[in-house]
Amino acid sequence: MLPKISFAKLAAPEKGVAVVFVDDALALGKTAGAIGDGVEALVKRAADAAGFSGKSKSVLDLLAPAGTGLDRLVVIGLGKAGAVSGLGENDWAALGGVAMGAVGRAKAAEMVLETAEGEVAPAMAAAFAMGMKLRAYTFDRYKTRKDDEDKPKTAAKVTLATGDTKAAKKAWADADAVSDGTLLARDLVNEPANVLTTLEFAKRASELAGLGVEIEVLDEKAMKKLKMDALLGVAQGSDSPPRMVIMRWNGGKKDAAPVAFVGKGVVFDTGGISIKPAASMEDMKGDMGGAAAVTGLMHALAARKAKVNAIGVIGLVENMPDGKAQRPGDIVTAMSGATIEIINTDAEGRLVLADALWYTQDRFKPAFMINLATLTGAVLIALGSQHAGIFSNDDELAGRLADAGLATEERVWRLPLSAEYDKLIDTPNADMKNTGGRLAGSITAAQFLQRFVNDVPWVHIDVAGTAMSSPKTDISKTWASGYGVRLLDRLVRDHYEG
Ligand code: BES
Ligand code: MN
Numbered sequence: 001m002l003p004k005i006s007f008a009k010l011a012a013p014e015k016g017v018a019v020v021f022v023d024d025a026l027a028l029g030k031t032a033g034a035i036g037d038g039v040e041a042l043v044k045r046a047a048d049a050a051g052f053s054g055k056s057k058s059v060l061d062l063l064a065p066a067g068t069g070l071d072r073l074v075v076i077g078l079g080k081a082g083a084v085s086g087l088g089e090n091d092w093a094a095l096g097g098v099a100m101g102a103v104g105r106a107k108a109a110e111m112v113l114e115t116a117e118g119e120v121a122p123a124m125a126a127a128f129a130m131g132m133k134l135r136a137y138t139f140d141r142y143k144t145r146k147d148d149e150d151k152p153k154t155a156a157k158v159t160l161a162t163g164d165t166k167a168a169k170k171a172w173a174d175a176d177a178v179s180d181g182t183l184l185a186r187d188l189v190n191e192p193a194n195v196l197t198t199l200e201f202a203k204r205a206s207e208l209a210g211l212g213v214e215i216e217v218l219d220e221k222a223m224k225k226l227k228m229d230a231l232l233g234v235a236q237g238s239d240s241p242p243r244m245v246i247m248r249w250n251g252g253k254k255d256a257a258p259v260a261f262v263g264k265g266v267v268f269d270t271g272g273i274s275i276k277p278a279a280s281m282e283d284m285k286g287d288m289g290g291a292a293a294v295t296g297l298m299h300a301l302a303a304r305k306a307k308v309n310a311i312g313v314i315g316l317v318e319n320m321p322d323g324k325a326q327r328p329g330d331i332v333t334a335m336s337g338a339t340i341e342i343i344n345t346d347a348e349g350r351l352v353l354a355d356a357l358w359y360t361q362d363r364f365k366p367a368f369m370i371n372l373a374t375l376t377g378a379v380l381i382a383l384g385s386q387h388a389g390i391f392s393n394d395d396e397l398a399g400r401l402a403d404a405g406l407a408t409e410e411r412v413w414r415l416p417l418s419a420e421y422d423k424l425i426d427t428p429n430a431d432m433k434n435t436g437g438r439l440a441g442s443i444t445a446a447q448f449l450q451r452f453v454n455d456v457p458w459v460h461i462d463v464a465g466t467a468m469s470s471p472k473t474d475i476s477k478t479w480a481s482g483y484g485v486r487l488l489d490r491l492v493r494d495h496y497e498g
């Protein structure tokens, strides 16, 4: 359950669970110091007894501290005294996560956003709240046993006491929109493929209409008419019909070229006739992580009324083997007119994106085009889960994305494109083949995509390592991370609004 978050003026909490902060000199903020006579001495004594040193993100939990009316006093470390005012948004987001974890199942908690160096700035308070919300997210809707120990519970109600309450609330309105977009992406990725079919995904994306997003859904017939045979070939072995959803947020100047985001939405990837081994195949329910990020981003932009024209396009298919499935050796013609020899039906994401990218640049003439896809296992081998791989034809856009990655800790690392790699997907039988062999697998996949991108500045983000099977962090505790929403929201906010 997500906590209900509200803001209040700085005041010393008198009852319930209080959360306060100390640096490594164990100095409390002014307001926390007023909780009770000798509270600072009490914290020092307890810290001494528990070996708590105020190290960043460490927790000291005091039960019914003497001399106060509180049930619990949770003290959270901020690290080096004197350096606390230098903490950034990511630090405060992580601290929000830690605080949320520390209050646990309390009904209500009051957190005093002040340090020995003064009030926590509004932007940091918003980041803190975002960290709390992202941390509180669980995916437990299929756990039916009420008192199941595995079922995490978090505080129902959290009050954040801040100096400038009005400014903090305002910053939180935007950060809350981005949090919701991130959680939408997590929900979509966590959801199993028997529930999140192509049609169900299209339906959930269509719900963004409630935020003022214009929605169009292309069905099989419409895509046939557009000659999207690369995408359609992937879908033909499944009972779930393919869909393409186009989401438009018109928050910018009337005639300004839109920015465009394109997502791979393979709701389940068995590999098709080139079927995958059984081990970990269940992870392929997350093979729509790119489409989930695009949908979550569109939610975020619309919910915070971003001053930008943005297009989100997601290609929704299921890659299944059956009597109608695509075979290795088949040759299909993409919307662009280019022919593709299918060598491996498990290299399906690039086929979906080939038509989705072509369609997007052709119809919308975007200022830039960024696609996200759980495209290759090879990117996991190269970069693990710590960075997504990016590929680009535009140094400026790639650089801005790298900066947004550092700012949000949704990091990216650029890998090369070149004519030499491009050659690896040539074939005597068609214009290109859909795999480039064992070596440089992430790069040859990107070269394939680039063959469907014309002059528009473009970045491909391979999120196979970052969207799912995610490492647990202070602000992310489920299998799906929601990777990409905060990254791209930041890119838009820093460079393409107004
Ligand atoms: N969806 C997979 C990539 C993937 C692997 C995503 C692991 C997340 C975790 C993609 O469709 C795929 O199967 N790629 C193949 C390409 C190969 C056949 C050229 C791969 O990476 O092995
Ligand atoms: Mn595949």
Ligand code: ZN
Pocket (backbone or CB within 6 Å): 266, 269, 287, 346, 348, 349, 374, 375
């Ligand atoms: Zn796939």
